[in-house]
Amino acid sequence: MPREELEAILLVGGKGTRLRPLTLSAPKPLLPTAGVPFLRHQFARAAAAGVTHLVLATSYRAEMFRAAFGDGSALGLSIDYVYEEVALGTGGGIRNAASLLRSGPDDPVVILNGDVLSGHDLGAQLDVHRKAEAAVTLHLVEVPDPAAFGCVPTDAAGRVTAFLEKTPHPVTNQINAGCYVFTRSVIDAIPAGRVVSVERETFPGLIGSGQTVMGYVETAYWLDLGTPAAFVQGSSDLVQGKLASPALPGPVGPYLALPGATVADGATVDGGTTVGARAHIEAGAEVHGSVLFDGARVGAGAVVRDSVLGAGAQIAEGAVIDTAVIGDRAVIGSGNELAKGVRVWPDVRLDPTSIRFSSDA
């Protein structure tokens, strides 16, 4: 295929357990992030780098992906879907998706983890890959907590010397950023029909057998949105323009209001908050750095900070929500204070704290 016809596989089969209860109703890559399904931001950045054909490797809630994006033509892309009845792991998912690739054996294929926001230069990563005639080229970034990621040391020439997935004893702060360029024939060599982890099996195997695995180090904006705190941060960073996204459905600013959203005079809304379609914030409320899904409501004088309010969730007047995840349609009565990592399941009702028992004096 012509060089400009670049293909990508998106790994979107994970269950997103760390983002429950939000991921009970939608898979992580479809959660509304700065007003659009998260993948729209990845699609837009991939398209800008020349990707024209995408294969989505789905498993958990697979049917929702095609419903969201169809054949991709509305986005100027060609999108195909493959399904794993039993999740095959990252390598098994890539191998399964290869059946729908159009590239020849020597062509580069881009692989993206479906939960990473990255501002790095994919074209420059592809250049490193082609120049080194590598089997695989990994985007690498430095983070303060490498034990939570794939630890990836490189030598002076940029060649990867080891791949240590989630090791308690990282040898460097340099980690796998979840964007790979694979030479097509290397994908076809992954065993088919069984669970394979690229991180635990494919990468260590390639390195051990002396194949060229390159690191492409770039310290642009990078964030894995796998936890509630990171999800909220990624969304508000997009709204504030800290990472430019062609998919942002409005101007960059202190907050983004989707169609039908209402913010009353005298409410304070900032920090990159998204106010979902038909969501409503009343006078005197304060909403900082949060994500309000469609139809969420925040009452007068309530405070919502660094939190996610699911679709139709209601925060009554005077309640305080800090670093919390409130499930779809849950109702938090007035006077409640929820902080630091609290998660409220969908449809739960927390009554007003002012309720009194007859035995109370």
Ligand code: GDD
């Ligand atoms: N199709 C498919 N099948 N996709 C899967 C499967 C599977 O069985 N398992 C996971 N995925 C997808 C997830 O949906 C996600 O988009 C991506 O693969 C990575 O899975 P995570 O569960 O988010 O992994 P992680 O964040 O703990 O670690 C990975 O990403 C880090 C960077 O963000 C690893 O690749 C680390 O090495 C890396 O540092």
Ligand code: MG
């Ligand atoms: Mg992740």
